[in-house]
Structures are given as structure tokens and as C-alpha cells.
Amino acid sequence: MPELLPSTQRTLLARVARAQRDGRVPSLVAGVVRDGGLAWHTGRGALPGDAAPDDVQYRIGSITKTVCAITVLRLRDEGRLDLDDRLDEHLPGTPLGDRTLGQLLAHLAGAGAESPGLWWERTPGGSLEQLKLSDDDRVLPAGRRFHYSNLGFGLLGELVARARGRDWTEVARREVLLPLGMTRTSPRPQAPAAEGHAVHPWAELTLPEPEHDAGVMAPAGQLWCTARDLARLGAFLLGDTGGVLSPATVEEMTLPAGIDSTSPIWAGYGLGVQVHRVDGATLVGHGGSMPGFLAGLWVDREEGTGALAMGNTTAGMDSGLGAGLLADLRAAEPRIVDAWAPEPSPVDPSLLGPWFWGPSPYVLRAVAGGMLHLGGLGRPGRSSRFRPGPDGAWIGLDGYFAGETLRIGDDHLWLATFVLTRTPYDPAAPVPGGVDGAGWRPELRPSGAPESDTESRQSRTTH
Structure with a gap:
């Protein structure tokens, strides 16, 4: 294996020598x-x-x-x-x-x-x-x-x-x-x-210490x-x-x-x-x-x-x-990482990119090793890598969603009990609890005002 640089060896030796002297080892x-x-x-x-x-x-x-x-x-x-x-x-x-x-x-x-x-x-x-x-x-x-x-x-x-x-x-x-x-x-x-x-x-x-079999x-x-x-x-x-x-x-x-x-x-x-x-x-x-x-x-x-x-x-x-x-x-001598090289996407690239967890922007990326990564886009958020699982599902490898299942649909992601959509609270996607039919508005609805029929509709529940 390649030797360390002489200057690196001297730096390491100096640290060890001081530890031995100062620690009286x-x-x-x-x-x-x-x-x-x-x-x-x-x-x-x-x-x-x-x-x-x-x-x-x-x-x-x-x-x-x-x-x-x-x-x-x-x-x-x-x-x-x-x-x-x-x-x-x-x-x-x-x-x-x-x-x-x-x-x-x-x-x-x-x-x-x-x-x-x-x-x-x-x-x-x-x-x-x-x-x-x-x-x-x-x-x-x-x-x-x-x-x-x-x-x-x-x-x-x-x-x-x-x-x-x-x-x-x-x-x-x-x-x-x-x-x-x-x-x-x-x-x-x-x-x-x-x-x-x-x-x-x-x-x-110094005083010798005993040595024995600990059973x-x-x-x-x-x-x-x-x-x-x-x-x-x-x-x-x-x-x-x-x-x-x-x-x-x-x-x-x-x-x-x-x-x-x-x-x-x-x-x-x-x-x-x-x-x-x-x-x-x-x-x-x-x-x-x-x-x-x-x-x-x-x-x-x-x-x-x-x-x-x-x-x-x-x-x-x-x-x-x-x-x-x-x-x-x-x-x-910092590690020189391997050169990046392209590799096939583990999913259709059209499924990658921005998704929204309610109003919070996330991004789904393909990463090296045939895995996916989901994390906050432009702001902090829950982050995890996912490995391929059974039946087209993806299993969380680390982070908040470790062990959880991700399923990818055309217009939404099912992640544990959460639904992520292509736009914030997409009304066409099966968002649990439904989406207000009046859509996004520039003012707050007065407290106690009745909901419209479309506002109270329930979401689809199929995966």
C-alpha cells in the first residue's frame, strides 16, 4: 500500500510521542x-x-x-x-x-x-x-x-x-x-x-497489574x-x-x-x-x-x-x-474520492425531482448504488435513502424513514402513512383528509364559515 508522506508521518509521530510522555504510559x-x-x-x-x-x-x-x-x-x-x-x-x-x-x-x-x-x-x-x-x-x-x-x-x-x-x-x-x-x-x-x-x-x-482468565x-x-x-x-x-x-x-x-x-x-x-x-x-x-x-x-x-x-x-x-x-x-492526506460516472436510473427519471409533503418541498433523487434519496429541497427536512424492496417498493435504509416503505405512483408517493404530491396538496392525488375545493387563496376564511361540498370531500384511499 502507498506510504504516508514523510510530513504526515512526522505529524502522527509527534502526537503519539506527546501522548506517551504526557500520559506517562x-x-x-x-x-x-x-x-x-x-x-x-x-x-x-x-x-x-x-x-x-x-x-x-x-x-x-x-x-x-x-x-x-x-x-x-x-x-x-x-x-x-x-x-x-x-x-x-x-x-x-x-x-x-x-x-x-x-x-x-x-x-x-x-x-x-x-x-x-x-x-x-x-x-x-x-x-x-x-x-x-x-x-x-x-x-x-x-x-x-x-x-x-x-x-x-x-x-x-x-x-x-x-x-x-x-x-x-x-x-x-x-x-x-x-x-x-x-x-x-x-x-x-x-x-x-x-x-x-x-x-x-x-x-x-509503576506497579505490575494481574492477568487472568475472566471465564x-x-x-x-x-x-x-x-x-x-x-x-x-x-x-x-x-x-x-x-x-x-x-x-x-x-x-x-x-x-x-x-x-x-x-x-x-x-x-x-x-x-x-x-x-x-x-x-x-x-x-x-x-x-x-x-x-x-x-x-x-x-x-x-x-x-x-x-x-x-x-x-x-x-x-x-x-x-x-x-x-x-x-x-x-x-x-x-484527505481521501481522494472515486470519479463520478453515470449509471442507469433505478426508476423512470420522470418520477424523480420535486415532490411536496403537504406544502413542504422535497426532492427524490437517484443516488449511486441503485438507491433513491428523499430529502428537503431548499430547506431542512426529513431525509432518508431507500433500497429496492419487494413488489416494486422501496425500503428506508437510514434517517427518519429507516425501515419504512416507499411506493411510487404516477402522481403521488406513498411513504408510511404520508402522501407526497407533485404540487402542494394536489387535488387530483389521494391526499388523506381531502383538499379544500376552493384551492389556495390569498386570504383566510372567516372563522366558522361553512365549507362547500367540494371542500368537504374525502380523499381516495387506494394505493
Whole structure:
């Protein structure tokens, strides 16, 4: 792949060097992803022996949740489960059995943040039965609000393990890691690997942190990974799925749940991935922390780039390092997009152009990839892309009308329950509630004045 410009490399190195020094990180490895792989990387601090920075394992903590989500979605795509299924349909006997799999994946199930018992991140784990879950692990009603839950992903991993008949870490290795070429990713450290440390808050001293097998909680934060392997996971999130999931399912993972993504500043969670809006860019990925380690992987799907950082410290490393590297890369070497080329219209071009939602002007356009786009014309409005659906219908892909059905007639559009017409409230179209027969007028009708027969007529209701 083409190398980054020397000036870009220096800018990135300067940012990483400052993050390692200012954060007092014993060792830090960082890199950027472009063109399907690790395009640049560096290591700072005390790396083990003479190991190459891109081949040193660090514990990646909650980035493991992204791998867990992939294993769940593979079962969904095989038809083995549905995200609306209750947990107890696949993993009976827990106090969270009435919560759905989709809610667990998006941290909307109201499950406790941590598993019961001793601090799971610092003590060896056991089986689901040994957790001794109770009603205390239901801390919020389902679907009411986002509440990050490590416990929820432990349960999802156990569901996968029982569906596949083998330990979750083995499922992840066979179905995700090896197919993606992530051969240096493992549930326990494999040399060369960094040792986890805590750094004293007031002195320049370090303390080794323990390492262990988290047992049933492994899907929430167990994996160790190298920069080169983490870059491959970044390429996966950018669309190079290696057949592990379909691109459409990866796109589904990145859609945030429970927030309005049209807001200029927001942060949310999709299905096993965090979604942040930073300085006008939407970043998808995950942060990770375990005692002795911090990590982050973020991709900009619009730019086709990603950034990663891993350090062996419990606290202090700049959590915005990945976003900063992506901003540096975007400024220094912005993506050169593919050239536009004409392609056939997915519908008769005469159906495209202005339509009116009541008095509000909209425009229906054909966009690349055989899709349609409906959005406000000259003023803000609800906006969505549509993909082809059954029987000539179109299905909303994103925005306000995600999942809704659009049907196109000669003189009107049916969109959910709404009718859009070629002119504002076209009297010849089946507008629900009818159209005043006197038409548009330059004055208001006096309050209480009777309607004419034509004004009170009802609309047609056929599609």
C-alpha cells in the first residue's frame, strides 16, 4: 500500500510521542489504517526486548465486545436467532431472560454494569452458574436508557458458546479471528506481549497489574491483540469483511441505537460498537480498558481510514488519541474520492425531482448504488435513502424513514402513512383528509364559515 508522506508521518509521530510522555504510559503502540491494512505505526516507551511494535500483544479490553457482537450476528444471519428474541429463548435461567438480544448488544437491556461477586477484571472467573445472578442484576427497565453492561456481553458470549457447543473464545478464533487473518490475537498473552502496569498518581513509579482468565466474562474484555491484527479489525469495520459478515450487517452494527444521529454532536452505541461524532466526522469503533491496559480502535467509514492505540497503563493515556490521529490524517492526506460516472436510473427519471409533503418541498433523487434519496429541497427536512424492496417498493435504509416503505405512483408517493404530491396538496392525488375545493387563496376564511361540498370531500384511499 502507498506510504504516508514523510510530513504526515512526522505529524502522527509527534502526537503519539506527546501522548506517551504526557500520559506517562510505560509503552504505547499506535497506527493508522488505510487501503485495507496498517499503513503506518510506531512504538514509544519500553517495548519488550527487540520486538517489532506491530507484533507486541496488548490486552484490548472492551474491544473484545465487537468480536463478541460479530459472533452473535453470525448466528442471526444464519437464521439461528433474531435480535428481537428474548434471552431466555436461547439462554434460560437468568434474571434477564425477558430482555432481547438486540437490547443486550446495544446496552439497552438494563443489565448491571458489572457481574456480581469480586472485581471481575482483577480476579479469575468461572462459569455462568458460579456468577449466582439475581434480580439485583436488573438495574433498569428494558429499553428505557443506555446503560453500559459488561455483564450483558458475558451473557451474549455464553449464548454463542451454547449454540456452537464450544467455548466462546474458540468460536471467536474459528469464526472471526482466523478468517480475518488475526493470528496474533488470543485470550491469554503470547510473547512478545506487554506487561500491564499501574502508574502512581503522584510519583514516577509503576506497579505490575494481574492477568487472568475472566471465564464467562471473557467476551466483555478478554482478548490480547497486536497493532497489525487490530488494524485488520479496523479494515473489517471499514467494509473489508472477509466473508465473516455481510457488508450490510456491518453497516447495521454501526447504526446507533436510541439517539438522533442528525444532531451535530452526539455519542451512541450500535451493535457491539461505539459511534461518536467528533469535529464533523462519524467515528465507529470501541475503547478498551482492563487493569494495566488501555486501547482504542476507531474508523472513519466516510474517509476509509482508521486509527488504533494500545498502552500498558491502567489510567492516563489520552482517550482522544485515535480521533486525533484520524484528524491529522484527514487534514494532511484527505481521501481522494472515486470519479463520478453515470449509471442507469433505478426508476423512470420522470418520477424523480420535486415532490411536496403537504406544502413542504422535497426532492427524490437517484443516488449511486441503485438507491433513491428523499430529502428537503431548499430547506431542512426529513431525509432518508431507500433500497429496492419487494413488489416494486422501496425500503428506508437510514434517517427518519429507516425501515419504512416507499411506493411510487404516477402522481403521488406513498411513504408510511404520508402522501407526497407533485404540487402542494394536489387535488387530483389521494391526499388523506381531502383538499379544500376552493384551492389556495390569498386570504383566510372567516372563522366558522361553512365549507362547500367540494371542500368537504374525502380523499381516495387506494394505493
